[in-house]
Amino acid sequence: MDEKNLKTLIESVLAEMAGKEGQATPAEVVANVQNQVTQEMSNSDIEEGFIPDITEVDIRKQFLIPNAKDEEGYLRMKSFTPARLGLWRSGPRYKTQSMLRFRADHAAAQDAVFSDVPEELVEEMGFTSVVTKCTDKDEYVTRPDLGRQFDEENQAIIKNNTTRGAKVQIIVGDGLSSAAVGANIKEILPSIKQGLKMFDLDFDTPIFVKYCRVGAMDEIGELTDADCVCMLIGERPGLVTAESMSAYLAYKPTVGMPEARRTVISNIHKGGTPAVEAGAYIAEIIKNIIDKKKSGIDLKESE
Numbered sequence: 001m002d003e004k005n006l007k008t009l010i011e012s013v014l015a016e017m018a019g020k021e022g023q024a025t026p027a028e029v030v031a032n033v034q035n036q037v038t039q040e041m042s043n044s045d046i047e048e049g050f051i052p053d054i055t056e057v058d059i060r061k062q063f064l065i066p067n068a069k070d071e072e073g074y075l076r077m078k079s080f081t082p083a084r085l086g087l088w089r090s091g092p093r094y095k096t097q098s099m100l101r102f103r104a105d106h107a108a109a110q111d112a113v114f115s116d117v118p119e120e121l122v123e124e125m126g127f128t129s130v131v132t133k134c135t136d137k138d139e140y141v142t143r144p145d146l147g148r149q150f151d152e153e154n155q156a157i158i159k160n161n162t163t164r165g166a167k168v169q170i171i172v173g174d175g176l177s178s179a180a181v182g183a184n185i186k187e188i189l190p191s192i193k194q195g196l197k198m199f200d201l202d203f204d205t206p207i208f209v210k211y212c213r214v215g216a217m218d219e220i221g222e223l224t225d226a227d228c229v230c231m232l233i234g235e236r237p238g239l240v241t242a243e244s245m246s247a248y249l250a251y252k253p254t255v256g257m258p259e260a261r262r263t264v265i266s267n268i269h270k271g272g273t274p275a276v277e278a279g280a281y282i283a284e285i286i287k288n289i290i291d292k293k294k295s296g297i298d299l300k301e302s303e
Contacts, residue, residue: 054097055104064088064095082240082271105239112179112234112242113141116210121182125189127172127208128161130154134211148215155223158207162224168196168203168286169226173212175246177234183243184268184275188232191279192286199287214248214262221253228289229253230282235266244269247282251295261296263289 060078065088068074078085087098094102114137122129131154133146140147150158162169170192174181189206196202209216217231228251235244245268250261263285268278289295292302 054101055108057101059084059101062086064098084239102239105242108179108242109237109239112177112237113137115178117174117178117181117208121185122208125172125185125206125208127206128157129208129210130157131210132212132216137211140211144213147211147213148219150216150219155219158220158223161205162207162226163204164225166204166224166226167201167228167290169220169224169229170203170206171209171212171217171220171229171231171233172206173209173214173216173231173233175212175214175234176236177242177244179237179242180234180245180269181232183270184245185232187275188245188268188279188282191276192230192283195280195283196286199283201283201287201290215255217248217250218253218255218257221250222255225252227252227293228286228295230286241269241271244272245275245278247278249282249285249289249295251289251293251299259296261298263295263299 059082061075063071063075063078063086065071065074065086068086074086084098084102088095090096093099116137130150132140133149133151134140134143170189172181172185172189193202207220209220212231212233214231214233217229221229228249231248233246233248235246237244244266246264246266247268249263249265250257253261265273265278265282265285267273268275273281289299292299294302
């Protein structure tokens with residue numbers, strides 16, 4: 001129920017009670033309002049025991065400022081950004097629904113960082129699974145260096161399940177958002193594969209890396225000696241989305257190489273660059289990297 005309807009309901013209850021003999025107490029007024037609000041919500045907002053999911057509200061279309069001078073113009077501006085504009089206030093504070101949405105989005109971001117990619121998904125996709133030297137999420141967050149390294153056992157798994165000297169090696173890492181892998185991987189991988197077929201290129205079974213930092217692709221690059229290594233990894237989540245993925249690509253990456261040698265495609269999610277579209281673009285970049293034997297800044301300068 002919006003603010004205008006609630007105000008109308010309260011006024012009607014007060015008018016009804018004022019017409020009765022005697023004067024109603026404040027407690028009676030409140031009780032009557034609460035009963036009617038509950039009934040109204042039961043009729044319109046609650047369906048089969050569930051209230052609407054507040055996270056399903058499109059922030060770009062939500063406008064809470066009363067009596068705005070140019071609501072149409074404000075909404076037009078909001079359509080270009082997911083920033084939290086036009087939230088209005090209750091006294092010096094945010095309105096309840098705005099604060100609840102903020103807390104819900106913050107909780108989703110925390111869950112994305114500290115949850116794991118389901119093992120069922122890894123098995124369903126047929127990935128070769130390895131883990132970095134991190135032992136849990138807490139160590140992963142506090143020791144980025146361990147998220148770039150593998151012990152001897154996992155190095156052997158990588159060597160035994162990849163084709164040395166392949167043209168393309170795909171890596172999938174959980175990164176800082178396991179939710180990003182679950183939301184995008186089933187669409188982006190087939191798109192990359194289909195795009196590579198146009199250039200007579202393909203890739204073997206992707207490697208899935210648990211507790212993965214971007215630098216893990218460098219050690220895998222040395223272990224596989226692949227021409228182009230492409231890592232798909234979950235981005236650090238924010239309050240706009242917890243499902244954003246990035247692709248990092250490099251020509252024959254090596255441990256300790258400068259970050260400028262990486263080519264990056266970021267913001268891959270349903271509200272940014274869709275996974276299918278990103279996959280086709282990534283395939284073109286892989287082809288370009290292999291042809292020119294360059295990546296990152298060097299590839300950009302050669303265009």
